[in-house]
Amino acid sequence: MKRNIVIASITAAALLSGTAVAVAGTQSSSTGAPTTHTTNASGTTTLSDAAHAALKAVPGTLDSLDRDHGRWDAEILGKDGKWHEVTLDGSTAKVLNQHIDRDTDAEDAAEAKALRNADISATEAARKAASSGTVTSVEFDGDRTQVWEVETVKNHKERDLNVNAQSGKVTQAPSDDDGDDD
Template identity: 75%
Template sequence: MKRNIVIASVAAAALVTGGTAVAVAGTQSSSPAARSASPAAASTGASLTQAADAALKAVPGTLDSIDRDHGRWEADVLGKDGKWHEVTLDANGKVIDQRVDPDDNDPEDAAEAKALRNADVSAIEAARKAAPQSTVTSVEFDGDRTPVWEVETVKNHKERDLTVDAHSGKVTQAPADDDHGDDDSDDD
């Protein structure tokens, strides 16, 4: 049963990401890489792939980030309308809120939007490349310098931060930060 869910999730992601001008070619649903986009948390709800599919169905465009936070999925989408949208989904992947992000629609974001649209590797593909044997909990595009996907993974209860080059797909270990998974709520 789980295999059928994973197969359906991967197929949906391939269709969705193909519609954003980033093709996910040759995905084999039985491979470990295909399974990596389905977080362990998905056993109690939607996988990352299913949540991404639902977010892109609600707001057609290009997925900028998706992560699971407090039992909900939160996705940022650069809509086909050129605006940044925030989509909140429940644990099962049902859209519970969507809105245009008022903070992310100024001229400074034009460079980020251009870099995201020009990425050769989609968010879901980056998740698969980064974590063939791990659970992906977050994927976020960073186009500030060299465009990369920042991918957070968990394996054997250990968190790992990786980067995936948005053009080549090369996976590297992200530089260590000093907050060790901290949410910055107690930083000065």
């Protein structure tokens, strides 16, 4: 009796404007042929599919993508130069809501400039960090040293990593010991 086999793989799954999107799960049918599922083994949409759907809804540069409460929340610096927020269903990657963030300030302008100068994209950062577990969040931090803050989960343990936005070097993020939940 043949069974469905779940093949866990970390692959570059989609090309978006020349950038690789990573972190995907693939399932095979009893015949061995790949199925077209866009969810991972837990039944949730992969970061790859969420990134693709968000950037299809709002072309531009992905600033952050976070899985929370069964949804993906994305922030995108649109090609129009405006900040967009997109909420996607966690199971289907269907766009649930999108709007322009009208509450921007000088800090957002500095973030946009730093994001445009990053050599490593959000999806490339996720791919680089994926060997440490399933990526659940990626966010650009352009304050001092420009890095992608990437959160992974493996064996029910969270791990915070930094991926240098210029070199792509992955390092352990400093611990957040200030007592808040950020």
